[in-house]
Amino acid sequence: xxxxxxxxxTLKLAFLTTIxxxxxxxxxxxxxxxxxSIFKTxxxxxxxxxxxxxxxxxxxxxxLAFSPANSFGKFLENYFDIRLxxxxxxxxxxxxxxSLPFMVHPVLSGLSSLPASLEEASYSLGKTKRQTLFKxxxxxxxxxxxxxxxxxxxxxxxxxxxxLMIGGNIPGRTNxxxxxxxxxxxxxxxxxxxxxxxxxxxxxxxxxxxxxxSNRKLQEVKIL
Amino acid sequence: MHKIFSLxxxxxxxxxxxxxxxxxxxxxxxxxxxxYAFKDLKNEFEKINNIQVDEVVGxxxxxxxxxxxxxxxxxxxxxDTKYPENLFxxxxxxxxxxxxxRGVLVLWTxxxxxxxxxxxxxxxxxxxxxxxxxxxxxxxxxxxxxxVLQKFILLDKIKSKLVYGESISQTSQFIASQNxxxxxxxxxxxxxxxxxxKGTWIELNHDDYPPILQAAVLLKYGIQNNSSAAGKFYxxxxxxxxxxxxxxxxxxx
Amino acid sequence: xxxxxxxxxxxxAKGFLTLDVSCEIREGDFISLYGPSGAGxxxxxxxxxxxxQPDSGFIxxxxxxWFDSEKKIKVNPQQRLVGFVFQDYALFPNMNVEENxxxxxxxxDSKKNIELLEITGLSGLRxxxxxxxxxxxxxxxxxxxxxARKPKLLLLDxxxxxxxxxxxxxxxxxxxTIHSQYNVTSIIVSHNINEIIKLTSKTIHIKNGRLVExxxxxxxxxxKSEDSSALKCIFLFSEKTGNxxxxxxxxxxxxxxxxxxxxxxxxxxxxxxxxxxxxxxKVFLRKL
Numbered sequence: 001x002x003x004x005x006x007x008x009x010t011l012k013l014a015f016l017t018t019i020x021x022x023x024x025x026x027x028x029x030x031x032x033x034x035x036x037s038i039f040k041t042x043x044x045x046x047x048x049x050x051x052x053x054x055x056x057x058x059x060x061x062x063x064l065a066f067s068p069a070n071s072f073g074k075f076l077e078n079y080f081d082i083r084l085x086x087x088x089x090x091x092x093x094x095x096x097x098x099s100l101p102f103m104v105h106p107v108l109s110g111l112s113s114l115p116a117s118l119e120e121a122s123y124s125l126g127k128t129k130r131q132t133l134f135k136x137x138x139x140x141x142x143x144x145x146x147x148x149x150x151x152x153x154x155x156x157x158x159x160x161x162x163x164l165m166i167g168g169n170i171p172g173r174t175n176x177x178x179x180x181x182x183x184x185x186x187x188x189x190x191x192x193x194x195x196x197x198x199x200x201x202x203x204x205x206x207x208x209x210x211x212x213x214s215n216r217k218l219q220e221v222k223i224l
Numbered sequence: 225m226h227k228i229f230s231l232x233x234x235x236x237x238x239x240x241x242x243x244x245x246x247x248x249x250x251x252x253x254x255x256x257x258x259x260y261a262f263k264d265l266k267n268e269f270e271k272i273n274n275i276q277v278d279e280v281v282g283x284x285x286x287x288x289x290x291x292x293x294x295x296x297x298x299x300x301x302x303x304d305t306k307y308p309e310n311l312f313x314x315x316x317x318x319x320x321x322x323x324x325x326r327g328v329l330v331l332w333t334x335x336x337x338x339x340x341x342x343x344x345x346x347x348x349x350x351x352x353x354x355x356x357x358x359x360x361x362x363x364x365x366x367x368x369x370x371x372v373l374q375k376f377i378l379l380d381k382i383k384s385k386l387v388y389g390e391s392i393s394q395t396s397q398f399i400a401s402q403n404x405x406x407x408x409x410x411x412x413x414x415x416x417x418x419x420x421x422k423g424t425w426i427e428l429n430h431d432d433y434p435p436i437l438q439a440a441v442l443l444k445y446g447i448q449n450n451s452s453a454a455g456k457f458y459x460x461x462x463x464x465x466x467x468x469x470x471x472x473x474x475x476x477x
Numbered sequence: 478x479x480x481x482x483x484x485x486x487x488x489x490a491k492g493f494l495t496l497d498v499s500c501e502i503r504e505g506d507f508i509s510l511y512g513p514s515g516a517g518x519x520x521x522x523x524x525x526x527x528x529x530q531p532d533s534g535f536i537x538x539x540x541x542x543w544f545d546s547e548k549k550i551k552v553n554p555q556q557r558l559v560g561f562v563f564q565d566y567a568l569f570p571n572m573n574v575e576e577n578x579x580x581x582x583x584x585x586d587s588k589k590n591i592e593l594l595e596i597t598g599l600s601g602l603r604x605x606x607x608x609x610x611x612x613x614x615x616x617x618x619x620x621x622x623x624x625a626r627k628p629k630l631l632l633l634d635x636x637x638x639x640x641x642x643x644x645x646x647x648x649x650x651x652x653x654t655i656h657s658q659y660n661v662t663s664i665i666v667s668h669n670i671n672e673i674i675k676l677t678s679k680t681i682h683i684k685n686g687r688l689v690e691x692x693x694x695x696x697x698x699x700x701k702s703e704d705s706s707a708l709k710c711i712f713l714f715s716e717k718t719g720n721x722x723x724x725x726x727x728x729x730x731x732x733x734x735x736x737x738x739x740x741x742x743x744x745x746x747x748x749x750x751x752x753x754x755x756x757x758x759k760v761f762l763r764k765l
Contacts, residue, residue, distance in 0.1 A: 068335075069402040083353055085403040086387045117567035120528050123554040124561040125581035126626065135580075139571035168387035168398070169359060186285035186362040186390075188310060 006180040014156040017095040029107040059165025086168030102151040110144025255303035260416035261473040283391035298446030298454035304364035308441040326476040327436030328411040334423030356407030368433040369408035411474030483534040496686040512683035527554035560623030575603040613644040631663040707754035
């Protein structure tokens with residue numbers, strides 16, 4: 001009937017993208033919440049850009065960047081023998097860029113909402129900035145972290161424009177579920193298209209349920 | 225005052241501007257590989273008739289789906305016969321589709337220093353990392369490319385290097401940007417003004433793949449709403465002038 | 478002994494305020510910091526803790542230099558061994574009482590932590606999440622946490638301002654106990670004169686960023702002449718019954734009614750600030 005590989009591939013991409021984004025976004029959001037430098041505004045604009053740009057634009061520029069005809073792509077090919085276009089790695093990079101604001105914004109919002117005295121107290125008690133981040137700040141913004149994780153994950157599942165531009169639809173590597181739906185429709189196989197679509201909807205609904213349910217649990221603990 | 229201004233603005237948006245005179249229009253859905261040849265078709269047709277031609281270019285499958293959902297197209301120029309047949313079976317066309325030309329497959333590369341060789345063995349080389357073909361599920365040129373590879377007993381060996389374009393346009397774009405080292409595309413594309421001097425290509429043996437029969441069909445929408453202009457354009461596709469244009473772009477008649 | 482001289486340009490409500498305070502505090506002293514709102518008291522405390530950078534000056538704690546703008550020395554708050562009790566307590570919501578208190582200490586200091594819990598009367602609450610505690614209890618946790626590391630300097634930024642009067646007296650006693658037990662040099666910011674007199678031996682009086690006086694609270698807040706009993710109070714209303722004329726005034730939280738001369742009182746309006754003094758009257762005292 002339908003191949004299940006696209007579904008697993010999509011889940012794998014979403015999972016890995018979310019993990020990478022956690023590692024990237026936490027330090028970034030922490031810096032943004034405390035920085036007063038002139039680069040802060042520039043960084044904020046760059047982080048928010050993928051929210052505003054059409055995914056096809058992101059994909060288009062990535063394709064140009066990855067191309068061996070251009071300097072970056074040529075550098076990767078000559079020194080590392082890597083071609084990023086049409087590879088899972090290339091999709092991963094595209095996903096991380098595309099879903100970046102969905103992780104950074106909730107975490108940043110959470111960190112900014114914590115009173116400054118909380119980390120000052122931690123410093124006065126002898127803890128370094130990093131210790132403070134992991135022992136005091138992050139544990140107290142669990143709902144924000146959860147929101148970021150779920151949004152980034154769900155957003156990556158729905159990725160189409162970027163994948164269309166740089167994916168190449170390679171079985172087992174870049175043929176994601178969103179493209180599979182599109183192809184089945186193109187081939188006039190509406191039955192198959194419906195199955196893919198239904199599975200994607202089911203996954204999204206489950207994820208959203210998890211988010212709202214977990215958030216409620218966390219709120220209950222917080223009652224003053 | 226503001227209210228009147230808004231009302232006028234809204235009305236101007238809702239009611240299309242009144243056209244001057246009786247000039248007719250025909251809307252044509254065009255398969256991606258035909259878009260370059262189509263420019264010439266459009267110019268010639270407009271010279272002879274006082275009818276304006278609007279085109280909508282896309283992948284054949286995409287256009288077919290839009291037509292079944294009521295898109296206001298008069299004529300459909302496809303890259304194959306399957307999609308027009310489908311429309312005819314589902315009563316979106318009144319007459320059976322007619323073949324207007326035959327597509328030609330070429331092997332093309334824009335990578336400096338790379339020269340395609342007719343026996344295709346160079347595709348096995350380690351230097352060739354990515355080979356672009358159109359998705360065989362939805363594009364007839366992809367099916368043809370697959371058939372050629374099969375004939376040369378290369379398909380299984382190079383399958384891991386294949387990259388699938390959603391349409392012949394995207395496939396060509398992969399090749400043109402060098403993201404694919406080499407790929408299979410339509411001759412019409414490498415002969416177009418935009419791609420004419422880019423890279424090198426070789427024409428593949430026509431016997432090595434099933435003929436790419438490209439059919440056109442007169443749509444029900446066209447007959448019901450625009451029969452005279454639509455009919456004229458449809459007939460034009462099979463005229464001598466049109467045949468010359470197909471030849472110019474490398475198609476077979 | 479802690480010796481400092483600090484200057485900083487602060488943003489105040491009406492523009493800029495230059496804070497310039499120099500002072501020497503003996504080891505083990507309990508000092509208060511008093512002055513109108515916006516005078517720079519909290520900023521001074523934060524600079525001593527290392528949470529705010531002075532524009533110029535120095536801070537010397539015994540033999541350690543914590544800050545010196547000329548020698549470009551700046552010790553960060555982590556290394557200063559300062560205990561800070563914030564106005565909003567700043568307790569960590571993700572930890573319970575015991576975890577908050579032992580946050581600063583090394584792994585095997587449980588004996589010391591138990592002692593702290595006892596002194597602050599929190600032994601029974603050690604497992605509680607801090608959100609479930611009352612204001613007074615939270616304040617005690619903040620205090621215990623601040624002294625857990627046996628700091629060289631204990632800084633308290635209006636710690637009791639949000640506590641009701643009854644609990645306030647109890648907590649003041651706790652502060653006294655801790656101060657005498659650990660003999661830690663302490664500075665408390667307070668607006669409560671009673672509290673200042675009860676707890677501290679010397680007061681730094683700050684006005685407009687400048688140090689105005691630095692001496693015992695008794696000398697600052699009590700009037701110069703020996704038998705002056707002048708009361709600053711708010712005029713409420715006056716009443717005449719027969720030949721008696723008396724006024725009701727508000728002092729602190731209490732309303733008192735006194736006989737007086739009609740001439741003096743007739744132009745007063747509700748809300749006027751006045752001074753009432755008793756010269757040569759007989760005084761009666763009664764302990765409640």
